[in-house]
Amino acid sequence: xIPLAAPPVDAAAVSAALTETRVEVTSEFHGARIVLYGxxxxxxxxxxxxxxxxxxxxxxxxxxxxxxxxxxxxxSRPVVFEGAPGFYMAASSKPLSSVAGFGVLRRAGIGxxxxxxxxPEEARTVTWYGVRDVVVSRLGADYLDWRRAVIRLKEKxxxxxxxxxxxxxxxxxxxxxxxxxxxxxxxxxxxAEVWLFRDGRPVSSKTRSxxxxxxxxxxxxxxxxxxxxxxxxxxxxxxxxxxxxxxSIFFRRS
Amino acid sequence: xxxxxxxxxxSVNAPLLVALGAFVGFISGVFGxxxxxxxxxxxVFMGVPPAMAVASQANHxxxxxxxxxxxxxxQRSVDWRMGGVMAAGGVIGAFLGVEVFRLLRLLGQADLVVxxxxxxxxxxxxxxxxxxxxxxxxxxxxxxxxxRRKVRHPKWLYGxxxxxxxxRSRLYISILPPxxxxxxxxxxxxIMGVGGGFIxxxxxxxxxxxxxxxxxxxxxxxxxxxxxxxxxxQAGRNQTVDILLSVLLMVGGVLGAQLGARxxxxxxPDSLRAVLALIVLLVGLQMGIGLFVPPPDxxxxxxxxGQ
Numbered sequence: 001x002i003p004l005a006a007p008p009v010d011a012a013a014v015s016a017a018l019t020e021t022r023v024e025v026t027s028e029f030h031g032a033r034i035v036l037y038g039x040x041x042x043x044x045x046x047x048x049x050x051x052x053x054x055x056x057x058x059x060x061x062x063x064x065x066x067x068x069x070x071x072x073x074x075x076s077r078p079v080v081f082e083g084a085p086g087f088y089m090a091a092s093s094k095p096l097s098s099v100a101g102f103g104v105l106r107r108a109g110i111g112x113x114x115x116x117x118x119x120p121e122e123a124r125t126v127t128w129y130g131v132r133d134v135v136v137s138r139l140g141a142d143y144l145d146w147r148r149a150v151i152r153l154k155e156k157x158x159x160x161x162x163x164x165x166x167x168x169x170x171x172x173x174x175x176x177x178x179x180x181x182x183x184x185x186x187x188x189x190x191x192a193e194v195w196l197f198r199d200g201r202p203v204s205s206k207t208r209s210x211x212x213x214x215x216x217x218x219x220x221x222x223x224x225x226x227x228x229x230x231x232x233x234x235x236x237x238x239x240x241x242x243x244x245x246x247x248s249i250f251f252r253r254s
Numbered sequence: 255x256x257x258x259x260x261x262x263x264x265s266v267n268a269p270l271l272v273a274l275g276a277f278v279g280f281i282s283g284v285f286g287x288x289x290x291x292x293x294x295x296x297x298v299f300m301g302v303p304p305a306m307a308v309a310s311q312a313n314h315x316x317x318x319x320x321x322x323x324x325x326x327x328x329q330r331s332v333d334w335r336m337g338g339v340m341a342a343g344g345v346i347g348a349f350l351g352v353e354v355f356r357l358l359r360l361l362g363q364a365d366l367v368v369x370x371x372x373x374x375x376x377x378x379x380x381x382x383x384x385x386x387x388x389x390x391x392x393x394x395x396x397x398x399x400x401x402r403r404k405v406r407h408p409k410w411l412y413g414x415x416x417x418x419x420x421x422r423s424r425l426y427i428s429i430l431p432p433x434x435x436x437x438x439x440x441x442x443x444x445i446m447g448v449g450g451g452f453i454x455x456x457x458x459x460x461x462x463x464x465x466x467x468x469x470x471x472x473x474x475x476x477x478x479x480x481x482x483x484x485x486x487x488q489a490g491r492n493q494t495v496d497i498l499l500s501v502l503l504m505v506g507g508v509l510g511a512q513l514g515a516r517x518x519x520x521x522x523p524d525s526l527r528a529v530l531a532l533i534v535l536l537v538g539l540q541m542g543i544g545l546f547v548p549p550p551d552x553x554x555x556x557x558x559x560g561q
Contacts, residue, residue: 062556072545241478
């Protein structure tokens with residue numbers, strides 16, 4: 001059936017919430033699982049697709065390539081990549097490619113292929129065939145291999161994940177997505193974006209934030225070590241000397 | 255029981271770390287070495303980032319060495335004067351080493367230099383010690399007397415200026431060789447995260463010709479000073495010392511070191527050296543082999559800038 005006139009504004013909307021908005025890193029911290037749940041409102045009853053994107057704080061990374069020189073595997077010069085989130089998850093109810101087109105996903109930054117991971121230090125602008133300010137990378141044709149390696153290595157340590165079955169419908173219009181934070185997940189502020197797509201176009205989105213922070217003794221130690229690092233160093237040595245001395249006293253008596 | 259390390263930001267099995275500390279502490283107490291060369295590879299295998307492993311274990315070595323130096327000093331087998339000269343060199347070396355290490359990390363070549371150092375130093379020293387100690391064991395089995403050592407000390411050792419008396423070691427030599435030895439050990443301490451005992455002990459026996467009974471205690475004394483300086487420098491410049499990791503290793507380490515120092519005089523010295531040589535050789539080869547095996551992934555993250 002073809003509708004006579006499409007509504008000027010799509011009335012569909014999505015709403016979502018996280019089971020936890022604060023993850024505490026204590027001595028027992030072993031990663032965390034947070035559930036994002038939400039509801040889809042579609043007044044006309046037509047199907048819609050939900051995509052959940054969770055991004056951690058951005059961290060530049062240094063990447064090296066192993067090269068073989070005279071039978072020995074060496075590291076190449078390190079390349080700094082910027083724009084890589086410390087954690088990234090894209091969950092949907094079906095593969096991203098069938099939710100929306102390439103351009104739409106790229107603009108919204110949905111999917112690991114659309115992350116803006118770049119190596120600005122390697123880039124330079126040149127004039128090619130009379131065209132000015134063409135950006136080329138010193139990494140040359142291998143640039144994509146490097147960029148893909150950043151994603152692959154992050155995926156291997158559980159920090160990046162694309163899950164085409166990550167959004168599950170629990171009831172009519174009611175969905176949930178699980179966010180698994182590994183132990184290596186960086187400390188900081190995370191953003192969870194929930195997108196509602198219809199006919200390949202984003203019609204509604206919501207953003208929820210989440211903080212991962214160290215608390216209690218872990219936080220105190222971390223701050224001491226980073227803010228008064230020299231004093232911390234002396235304290236560490238003092239503890240070591242004392243415990244060595246205490247052990248020898250203890251053993252002399254026993 | 256898993257514990258989250260606040261600085262290293264990984265979760266590790268606590269009882270396993272205590273056991274590792276005790277094992278390395280025991281070896282350290284028996285042989286007069288810091289044992290760092292053994293611990294770093296195991297920690298990295300357990301998932302601790304290499305920079306954190308190297309710096310935190312240096313702090314553990316401070317504790318276990320203190321514990322065994324006190325035990326040795328009761329037996330009057332520490333030459334404080336010799337140890338002090340070497341420690342002065344160790345401090346200079348540690349400063350140099352931490353700077354060299356920073357530079358290597360910037361160039362992305364730290365892994366290579368660490369692996370090569372392990373392969374070359376541990377391989378050569380382990381190999382030489384193994385040959386020497388096996389010869390001694392074979393001679394003992396056959397009932398032969400040990401060949402007379404050249405009593406004459408090498409000439410270069412006596413031709414150098416600034417001679418000093420070391421009564422406990424029964425030496426009257428220039429301070430330059432022990433100072434140079436200390437500098438060398440200090441550089442290694444920063445780069446390999448070790449105390450340098452596996453270099454110092456043979457060098458003190460074969461180069462300086464010190465009395466064997468004071469070698470181990472003196473080497474441990476110099477190791478305390480060098481690793482303490484390394485710990486402070488690593489904490490201050492690189493923020494790579496995880497105190498929780500150090501404490502877990504220490505708990506086992508100080509106990510192990512005490513037991514080790516007591517057990518050391520129950521073994522025959524030549525078989526003891528053969529065992530140490532074998533351990534040193536194996537660790538060196540294991541670290542070095544990594545250079546020749548094709549990596550599973552052609553790319554890897556280099557430490558620095560975040561993760």
